Every structure is written in C-alpha cells, then in structure tokens.
Amino acid sequence: MRDVAVISFAQAKNVRDAGAVNEVEIIMPVVAEAIAQSGLARSEIDFTCSGSSDYLQGAPFAFVMALDGAGAWPPISESHVEMDAAWALYESWVKIQSGHADSALIYGFSKASSGKLREVLNLQLDPYCVAPLGIDSVSLAALQARALLEKSAYSEKDFAEVAVRNRANAKNNPKAQLAGDYSVDEILAEPCLVSPLRKHDCAPISDGASVIVIAAGDIARRVCKRPAWIRGIDHRIEPHSLGARDLTVSASTRLAAEKAGVNQGPIDIAELHAPFTHQELILRDALQLKDDVEINPSGGALAGNPMMTAGLSRIGEAASRIISGQANRGVAHATSGPCLQQNLVCVLEGE
Amino acid sequence: MFQYRPMPAEHEPLHASFTLEYAYTRSTGPVVGRFLTGLRDRRIEGVKTREGRVLVPPAEYDPETGEATEDFVEVGSAGVVQTWSWVAEPLPKHPLQRPFAWALIQLDGADTGFLHAVDAGDESQMSTGMRVRVRWAEETKGFITDIACFEPDSNEARA
Structure with a gap:
C-alpha cells in the first residue's frame, strides 16, 4: 500500500440559500483556496474527482458545468461520483494506490436551496x-x-x-x-x-462546497509539514x-x-x-x-x-x-x- | 475570502418554474412485477429465502446472503407496526393530506417490515405493536399505491 495523506482542506461557508450565486461560483474560490494551501501548483495535481447530484442541480450531467470551477484547461484527468464527495476521495485514493496518480483534488458541492430537499x-x-x-x-x-x-x-x-x-x-x-x-x-x-x-x-438545509487535496508519500512530506495520513x-x-x-x-x-x-x-x-x-x-x-x-x-x-x-x-x-x-x-x-x-x-x- | 454577495435589487434573478423529469420506462422484472400485479388483484405476495425468511416487498436476492430467492408466498393484508413516525403537517406528495403516520409493518406471515402510511387520525392512536389492516385504493392498477394506506385493525379493537 502507498502512503497517502490529506494535505489541504477548504470549504465555503454553509448557508441556507446562496441566492443567485451558482455552483461554479461557489466552487471556484474554495478550489483556489485549497490549492494555494496545498503547496502544489494546479498543474502538479494528477487527478480531479468530484461528488454531486444531478437531482439537486436540476439538470443531467450537471457536474460537467461545475468543472469550470475546478479548472479543466489545459485538459485534466477527471472523474465524478453521484455520491457524497467522500466517495470521490475514496476513488482518488484507489487511483493513487493503483499508481495512476500521485496527487488528487477532490471537491463536492450542492445548492439544496434550488429545490425542496x-x-x-x-x-x-x-x-x-x-x-x-x-x-x-x-x-x-x-x-x-x-x-x-x-x-x-x-x-x-x-x-x-x-x-x-x-x-x-x-x-x-x-x-x-x-x-x-x-x-x-x-x-x-x-x-x-x-x-x-x-x-x-x-x-439544516445548506448550500456549500468543500475541497480536499491528497498526495502520496514524498510529495505530501515535501509540501506539508504534518500530513494527515x-x-x-x-x-x-x-x-x-x-x-x-x-x-x-x-x-x-x-x-x-x-x-x-x-x-x-x-x-x-x-x-x-x-x-x-x-x-x-x-x-x-x-x-x-x-x-x-x-x-x-x-x-x-x-x-x-x-x-x-x-x-x-x-x-x-x-x-x-x-x-x-x-x-x-x-x-x-x-x-x-x-x-x-x-x-x-x-x-x-x-x- | 469568498463572500456571497446579495444581488442588487434592480438585478433580481429571473425565475421560472421547472419540473425535472427523467422519462425512463422501467421493466419491473419477474419478482417485483409479480408483486405489483398481485396488488392489482388485491393480494400481497412475498418471496421466501433459502433460510425460509419471507421478504415483503419481495426481492430477487436474499439481502443477507446474496442468494436468489425462491418461492412466492401470499401474506396477510394485516400486520403489526414495528416502528412509526407521525406527520402533523403532510407535504404535498404525501399520500394523505391530513395528519397520519408512516410505519414499518410486519404483515402476517412476513419476516420483514413493509413501509406504508397509516391513517390513524391522531398520534395518540399509534403505538408500536398495534395491528393495522390494508385499505385498498378504489381502483387498483398494479402500483404500490394500490394500497391507499393502512388503518388501525378494527376487528382487534372489537375483540
């Protein structure tokens, strides 16, 4: 097994209704904060995985739009789970265990205020x-x-x-x-x-987003003083x-x-x-x-x-x-x- | 740090009503399909696992072992409340638009709880262990809603 650690975490303030602020606008600053805090450059992060639900967003494949908030240019390797993003973290951990990535950005988000939860x-x-x-x-x-x-x-x-x-x-x-x-x-x-x-x-019923960066062994040790393994x-x-x-x-x-x-x-x-x-x-x-x-x-x-x-x-x-x-x-x-x-x-x- | 900004009043967002629908047609298969067809005929059928447990509603596999389930068995249209919750203010999609209970009901002859509504009138009329009986919809069509709800078993009350 490879050693993998959480090196960064950021989240939006949880609010009952974010109003006209859309999912991309909620995600973008939180992703920027988590990446800045991680010590890695965006281009150094191998894999991106998100968790969200079309039923909450009210459109099929709604997570694709949210990628604008995570930054998908130049092209990135990316996946999504229709589950809580804790399972996106699990997928990312497996990806790193398999040797196909050394670091990953994981984010989850929703605006429950758009419907009747x-x-x-x-x-x-x-x-x-x-x-x-x-x-x-x-x-x-x-x-x-x-x-x-x-x-x-x-x-x-x-x-x-x-x-x-x-x-x-x-x-x-x-x-x-x-x-x-x-x-x-x-x-x-x-x-x-x-x-x-x-x-x-x-x-409570909440709108929000959160972001975690994980990294394997030496990368985590290099950028984080005390990684959470x-x-x-x-x-x-x-x-x-x-x-x-x-x-x-x-x-x-x-x-x-x-x-x-x-x-x-x-x-x-x-x-x-x-x-x-x-x-x-x-x-x-x-x-x-x-x-x-x-x-x-x-x-x-x-x-x-x-x-x-x-x-x-x-x-x-x-x-x-x-x-x-x-x-x-x-x-x-x-x-x-x-x-x-x-x-x-x-x-x-x-x- | 990012702050949510309220929109200025002159830029109120546009609103439009929207009903999200995924127009899938599903095949209910040999087990759930047979159960739903039974409801149309006002009959409740469960399915037996290899260990002899009766699952209602039926499943194609035993949730404990993953083995395929075997024979269908008819169960009673009355049973015992295992747990319940009381809705004082029904939501628009609830089956009753007056205060009612949700309950897991162990039908006579079944080993699992069957989820449905109980039209008990008042919360004080509900208790775990009470007997309830099916109230069929006026017209049955092969849907779970062919059972309109359950009601306290008046036969028991008289006995």
Missing part, C-alpha cells in the same frame, strides 16, 4: 415500492429514531444533548450555518417536526429495503470501521456525518468510540449539511486538526442514502 431525497429510494409513496427524508429518519428510542436505553433527552453539543462546538467553526448555545429543556419544549424528531434533531479507508452498504434492516444499529459502519482499523490505536477526535441527532448515537456505538473521544469539534452535519459534500467535510475537519497538531489520530465518517444506508470510515493519523 425533503422531496428531492425521495428520488433516491426504491422506485417501485417506496418512492411512489411520497415519503420524505425526515419521515424516514423519524422511523429510525423511534425504533432506537424503543429498543435502546437512549431517550429524546439524549437526542437533544447531541444537538446542544454540536451547535455549541460550531461556535468555533466560522463556516458553520447553525451555531449557538441552546439548552436541552428548551429543545425538548419544541413541537415535533415529524414525531419523534424535532427541528433541532435535523441538520490515511491509515485506513473502507465503505460498506446495507440492503436497500428498509424493512429488511435493523435500523437501530449500523452494521455497515461497524464493518467499515473494522476494515479501516479504527480501534487499532487510540482515537482523539471523530467527525461523524450524522444528519440527525439519533444517528450520531448509532454511529458512536457502531464505531465503538470511547467516552474520551471528542466528537464533532466542527459541529458536524448539524451545524451545516451541504448535500454531497458534508461527508467530505468530515474528513477535511478531522484532517485539518491533525495537520495543525491539535489531534494525533482521528476517525472521519460519511453517510449516504436513507437511515445510514451506506457508510464510509476513514482513519487519519499524524506522525
């Missing part, structure tokens, strides 16, 4: 037995939340505590959309959005039929964590892509994180959840704390699909 996410569901029912993303998550409440020791108070901690952590994140001091009692006094979930249990990365998926799964656990996260070697060393920080509070509890258990692990110092997806890149941002947030020396070994997680259907786990370490 709860309804747009319906389109990722089974087109025969589920999508035609018109079920939305929050209703699906609420089914999982109730199953967890009834089959575990967790309560709605535990959900609220997750919201309070993430939003408080987000006060230190200048790119966060939602940050502040809330109390558990204040949150529990709110009405449910879709019972048993309250608005505070749900990630990818010690393990793995992703797993569960059956698409919700009723065939145990929604109260995350079997795919657990397996990915084993394969990525999460518990082969002490973990300082975890950045978990949990768009709903109860999902953070499920993920903590699946990753078998100890009580002293700092979870979501950035505020996580509850502080800002641009679709198709909030997972990549988790890797970036964990990596940037290792690069800065604040943390030594961290785990980052990304999810995709309804009720944590598919999960990616990445272990990062300084040296």
Whole structure:
C-alpha cells in the first residue's frame, strides 16, 4: 500500500440559500483556496474527482458545468461520483494506490436551496415500492429514531444533548450555518417536526462546497509539514429495503470501521456525518468510540449539511486538526442514502 | 475570502418554474412485477429465502446472503407496526393530506417490515405493536399505491 495523506482542506461557508450565486461560483474560490494551501501548483495535481447530484442541480450531467470551477484547461484527468464527495476521495485514493496518480483534488458541492430537499431525497429510494409513496427524508429518519428510542436505553433527552453539543462546538467553526448555545429543556419544549424528531434533531438545509487535496508519500512530506495520513479507508452498504434492516444499529459502519482499523490505536477526535441527532448515537456505538473521544469539534452535519459534500467535510475537519497538531489520530465518517444506508470510515493519523 | 454577495435589487434573478423529469420506462422484472400485479388483484405476495425468511416487498436476492430467492408466498393484508413516525403537517406528495403516520409493518406471515402510511387520525392512536389492516385504493392498477394506506385493525379493537 502507498502512503497517502490529506494535505489541504477548504470549504465555503454553509448557508441556507446562496441566492443567485451558482455552483461554479461557489466552487471556484474554495478550489483556489485549497490549492494555494496545498503547496502544489494546479498543474502538479494528477487527478480531479468530484461528488454531486444531478437531482439537486436540476439538470443531467450537471457536474460537467461545475468543472469550470475546478479548472479543466489545459485538459485534466477527471472523474465524478453521484455520491457524497467522500466517495470521490475514496476513488482518488484507489487511483493513487493503483499508481495512476500521485496527487488528487477532490471537491463536492450542492445548492439544496434550488429545490425542496425533503422531496428531492425521495428520488433516491426504491422506485417501485417506496418512492411512489411520497415519503420524505425526515419521515424516514423519524422511523429510525423511534425504533432506537424503543429498543435502546437512549431517550429524546439524549437526542437533544447531541444537538446542544454540536451547535455549541460550531461556535468555533466560522463556516458553520447553525451555531449557538441552546439548552436541552428548551429543545425538548419544541413541537415535533415529524414525531419523534424535532427541528433541532435535523441538520439544516445548506448550500456549500468543500475541497480536499491528497498526495502520496514524498510529495505530501515535501509540501506539508504534518500530513494527515490515511491509515485506513473502507465503505460498506446495507440492503436497500428498509424493512429488511435493523435500523437501530449500523452494521455497515461497524464493518467499515473494522476494515479501516479504527480501534487499532487510540482515537482523539471523530467527525461523524450524522444528519440527525439519533444517528450520531448509532454511529458512536457502531464505531465503538470511547467516552474520551471528542466528537464533532466542527459541529458536524448539524451545524451545516451541504448535500454531497458534508461527508467530505468530515474528513477535511478531522484532517485539518491533525495537520495543525491539535489531534494525533482521528476517525472521519460519511453517510449516504436513507437511515445510514451506506457508510464510509476513514482513519487519519499524524506522525 | 469568498463572500456571497446579495444581488442588487434592480438585478433580481429571473425565475421560472421547472419540473425535472427523467422519462425512463422501467421493466419491473419477474419478482417485483409479480408483486405489483398481485396488488392489482388485491393480494400481497412475498418471496421466501433459502433460510425460509419471507421478504415483503419481495426481492430477487436474499439481502443477507446474496442468494436468489425462491418461492412466492401470499401474506396477510394485516400486520403489526414495528416502528412509526407521525406527520402533523403532510407535504404535498404525501399520500394523505391530513395528519397520519408512516410505519414499518410486519404483515402476517412476513419476516420483514413493509413501509406504508397509516391513517390513524391522531398520534395518540399509534403505538408500536398495534395491528393495522390494508385499505385498498378504489381502483387498483398494479402500483404500490394500490394500497391507499393502512388503518388501525378494527376487528382487534372489537375483540
């Protein structure tokens, strides 16, 4: 295996509605920032890979337009995933492992404000037995939340505590959309959005983009004082039929964590892509994180959840704390699909 | 650092309504197709895995092992709520335009949860473990929406 590290991370401020600013205009300055910070010239980066969704952008092959924001002249070697860009990072890591590249630029973006996100996410569901029912993303998550409440020791108070901690952590994140001091009692006094979930249990709807640069061995060491080495990365998926799964656990996260070697060393920080509070509890258990692990110092997806890149941002947030020396070994997680259907786990370490 | 700039008022962006559609025609295949045809005839069929688990809705493969599934079996049109969520304010695309529940329902004879809406009237009428029964659409056409929704099983309430 080749040593590969995250050497740079940048993201746009997460906002509810970027207005007339289009995807290219959101991406371009973030790509420029990530490249400048990487110490590599644009022409030195071998491979470019992005994550986005046509359904969010409202046009087929919409990612091609976004390439203008990443810079595609002179011609570049490029690929795209119709997934969170954390999976674009995985593809880039494989590309580097295969010897076809030594460095890569990865970006993800979306403007959920262009549509009705709860309804747009319906389109990722089974087109025969589920999508035609018109079920939305929050209703699906609420089914999982109730199953967890009834089959575990967790309560709605535990959900609220997750919201309070993430939003408080987000006060230190200048790119966060939602940050502040809330109390558990204040949150529990709110009405449910879709019972048993309250608005505070749900990630905000966000527009945004994020960018990571990764590089192999000597290149990473040359340009970065303390690269965040990818010690393990793995992703797993569960059956698409919700009723065939145990929604109260995350079997795919657990397996990915084993394969990525999460518990082969002490973990300082975890950045978990949990768009709903109860999902953070499920993920903590699946990753078998100890009580002293700092979870979501950035505020996580509850502080800002641009679709198709909030997972990549988790890797970036964990990596940037290792690069800065604040943390030594961290785990980052990304999810995709309804009720944590598919999960990616990445272990990062300084040296 | 990049800042989002509000557009000046005299340059308000143009707006137009747009419905995104991908006009694909899908073949439902021998398993899902048979299930949907069954619904047209007001019959719910699942499929058996080699281990003997009954999947509803049916799948062409066992999600646990990846093996092809085998025989079709008819399951009941009533079952038990495994988990549920309550929608106080339905969205335009929801199947009911009054407060209702979404639920995973284990139909009698099935081993998996079947997702659908429950027309229970009030959240206080919902509970995990309650029995619910299919309410068929007036006209059935071979779609999942041939089941209009489920409703609390009144036979149980009387018993």
